[in-house]
Amino acid sequence: MRKIFTLMFSLVFISLQAQVTFVIDSQPSNTPAGDNIYIAGSFNGWNPGDTNYMLHKNANGKWEITLDGFSNGYVIEYKFTRGGWPSVEKGANGEEIANRIFTFGNGETVSIPIENWADNPPEPPGVSENVMVMDENFYIPQLNRYRRITLYLPPDYATSDKNYPVLYMHDGQNLFDASLSFAGEWEVDDTLDELADQGYQVPIVVGIDNSQYRTEEYLGFPGGDGDAYVDFIVETLKPYIDSNYRTLSDRDNTGIMGSSFGGVISLYGALKYQNVFSKAGLFSPAYWAKTDVLNNYLIQTGFQHDIRFYQNAGEYEGQQYIDPMNDMENNLNIQGFQNVSSKVISGGNHNEATWASDFEAAYLWLFNPVVNTVENAPEVGAISISPNPVRNVLNLNTDLKFGTARANISITSLDGKGESIILKDANPRNKIDVSSLAAGVYLIRLEVNGSAFAGRFVKM
The missing domain is CATH 2.60.40.10 (Immunoglobulins)
Structure with a gap:
């Protein structure tokens, strides 16, 4: 009887064990030929060069490794390196990626594409010739501060008589030039140049740099630096832009956009100045930082003018961002704002690469039908x-x-x-x-x- 029990226990134990083989299906062409590839994760203390977890070449010449001895349902997090964290894998644009996750029992082979390595980043896209620094030290009288202002002018600005819509964007360092950004750029200029080539009307983009006062200026409202910052855009910066450039200055052609805390101040600015902005792009808005304040302010201001709101959040940002975004859509609808688009970006994270991937869709939705109804001026x-x-x-x-x-x-x-x-x-x-x-x-x-x-x- 003991032998039968032992045999049954052994069979149950074996049935609870699972394994997986990770196969590197593709990797960057500039991967050094002599380098090895390792897997590091929650199962080995995140050791990036553990020889026990070094991959080997299979019969097809692809790197692979088999992990076994784990129970069904066991979850691991992991990433691939070439022996150290300075050479960890990165995303398509060289951005940080979330930890990979695998649950044992969900398949025995997983194909992995590695898009970039941290020590061999991709060449950043060039800055469009339509981008220029309007002023390195534009004065903000409402805050007694100075800020760099960068402009994107449509490709045909110099050769037309047209007036253009205007989009005001925060975190200006991250919009056009990867060399100035913290973790990649939005590629706003590249995207708009491509749309212009396709025949769409594109806007003048006004990029306002952030500073050491970013948190205060993007979250300090009502009655603080956030209020003063929004007042600056409406009372000082917009009149200057409208006076010095060929703009369509009415609210139907004016939008505001930002990400994270910048998404929060964009919502607040649009609600405060409904007579100025008819479009607001709210990328990964960090509503959790000001939930009650925003909801109370929304009720206080109510619906005055129709505004198109475009919200998004990355799949991997989690419910901390996704749930408040959905709640905000519901609250806006209750107050009468019916033109609200909310989107969860598949595979998206809280970074510039994710926001860049959705900028085109956001612009076309926000500025529809403006993008197709602005008449072309005579050929110049x-x-x-x-x-x-x-x-x-x-x-x-x-x-x-x-x-x-x-x-x-x-x-x-x-x-x-x-x-x-x-x-x-x-x-x-x-x-x-x-x-x-x-x-x-x-x-x-x-x-x-x-x-x-x-x-x-x-x-x-």
Whole structure:
């Protein structure tokens, strides 16, 4: 009888054991040929170079490792390295990824794609030529502080007469240039350039850098720095942008957008200034930091004007972000705001790569139907300029055949740093003295014989 019991116990014990084989299905092409790959996780104290957990090449030449002796239902977290944390795996854009998770009993083979390594990051996307620093130290009178303001101008801004919608965005360092960002960029310029190529209307984007006061400015409301920051955007920055650039300044063409704490202040700003903003992009909004305050303020302000709200949260951000997002949609609906879109991004995390992946969808939803209803202005031809950059004298393209025709020529500052020049009845072949202009970026426009030509130059 004891032998039968022992045999039955052994069979039950064996049935409770499970194993899994992880196979590296793909890896970056720049993976050093001589390096080994290791798995590190909750099962080995997260040792990134444990020789007991080094993978080996299988018959197909792919790295693999089998983990066994674990009971069914046992959960592990893990990542892959090349022997140390400086060479841990990363996401598609070089971003940090969440720990991988596996529950034993859920299959015996798992294929793993490794997209990047921490010590071999991908080349960051280049900054579009349409991006420029408007001011390194733009004054914020409401807070007695200074801040860098960066602009994205639509690709056809210099060669058209059009006015454009405007999107105000927080955390400006993270929007266009990965070299300035904390953990990657939103690739706003690249996305909008591609949309423009597809024929969509794209906006002027005003990026407002954060600072050491980020928490106070994004969460300090009502009555604190957050209120003053929103007032700055509406009372100081927006009037400046509308006065110096060709904007569609009405609320139907004005939006505000941010992520995390920036998503919180975007919601607050849109509710406070419903007469100014008709669109609000709320990416991974950290509502948990101001839940009661936001809900009370929403009830206090109520519905004044229709606003389109676009919310999202990454799948791996968990219920701390997803549940409050869904609750906020319900609360907005109760107050009368019916244009609310909420989305859980599959595989998404709390990072710029996730937000970049959803920016296009957010923009097209928020600015619909604006993106398709702005009429195109008459075609404006391009004009080449030399030298560019220029110090003193500007030469226009001599290939243009204007004969003795006279032209109206205007030179306008694009970055708000210089003055404008208007020349009436000028000879379009003449050299133009720009020595008096301050250093900056300028648009030159020439109208002659019923046609218009435009270009952009940099004054040194």
